[in-house]
Amino acid sequence: MLDRLDPLRQFRQRFYQTKGEIYLCGHTLGLASIDAEKSLNDLLELWKKEGVSIWMKNNRKYVKYSSLLAELIAPLIKVQPDEIVISGSCTSNIHVAMCTLYKPTSRKYKVLVDDINFSSDRYAVDSQVRLKNLDPRDAVKVVHCQGSFMDEDLIINSMTEDVALLLLPVVYYKTSQVLEMKRICEKANELDIIIGLDVSHAIGVIDLDLQVLNIDFAVWCTYKYLNGGPGSCAGLYINKKHFHLMPGLAGWYGNKDETRLQFKQEFDHQKNANGWQIGTPCLFSMAPLQGSLEIFNEAGIKNIRKKSLRITAYLMYLIDKKLVRYGFNVGNLREDEKRGGHVCVVHVDARRISLALKSRGIVTDFREPDIMRVAPIALYNTYEEVYKFVEILLDIMKRKTY
Ligand SMILES: Cc1ncc(COP(=O)(O)O)c(C=O)c1O
Structure with missing residues (x-):
């Protein structure tokens, strides 16, 4: 019934399902779609036919490919397309942004960070601090999470006059907690703190509005909810108020398009986010994103969020109803505005149980110490799959086959 009434149900057939499995791992690596395959194949065919002329074809589409993808991504985060560049990895984009915007005095x-964000962000921050001849033990101010969830007030109260920049996630990769960004950003703006956000676990699943937050930069992976394929190029948002700045890490693709092929020795950067592009666009790591993002624009992010909230609520309901007696509990915040796209199914034996699930054709993942991350994805999972997942989990528990 829930599936029959689902307005997004027709999108499932555009995705390849992994063989005989129920795939609930789109928060880590989204599934391949027919659309992504087509945009990738278009590129391959053109390369086969055209060789080097590929760059000149279709009004130089692939030279400007980042801009085309930016047009498709912009509605998901409500910024101008020229404030987005698609290149590198999420981590390298933190470096790219900080090399320009982190100017310690x-x-x-x-640099304000927290201690439950994804590790790579912290490695990037610490190394940026070291590059400025500062000691991370002094220059990296860490907000320590008390308990499982981050208290926004702890972050806000840590914003002292000596903080130059902050880097925070919008949705926590482990607990699915959505931070109340409006409050955090208002305070940071008041204190002239450069705001950097990692929206890797938010983009494509929650309805973001980065414009309203008045942040300085954002970074994100595109292989999770955006279904760009393993290692697909990441995103970087640079607020247009910074377009005049000289990019800290320059390269010829950041040079103005009109003069790039004059190969002048002096860097003349594009006065938009493309100025932060460094080398030749990695086309094969970008092409699947085109098809995938077209699906997002067809479906609409508001509809995606709506279904994601409903299907994750359904999963939480089934856990409460059927699994609590087997030692499970829901490990994420339950309020709609405080949970992202995955549900944390917590159990002391979560590691072994997730392996047992895998052997029964259910794909989830495990994070220390006791969390199974389970993501029913709005575009390609069904309520029936969620129901089956819980039934199989019950069977594993009853028969103790973990
Ligand atoms: C929140 C978050 N930030 C950063 C990264 C690292 O991304 P990349 O490997 O593209 O640098 C990940 C990877 O899973 C992530 O989940």
């Missing part, structure tokens, strides 16, 4: 030099 003797008074204002600290």
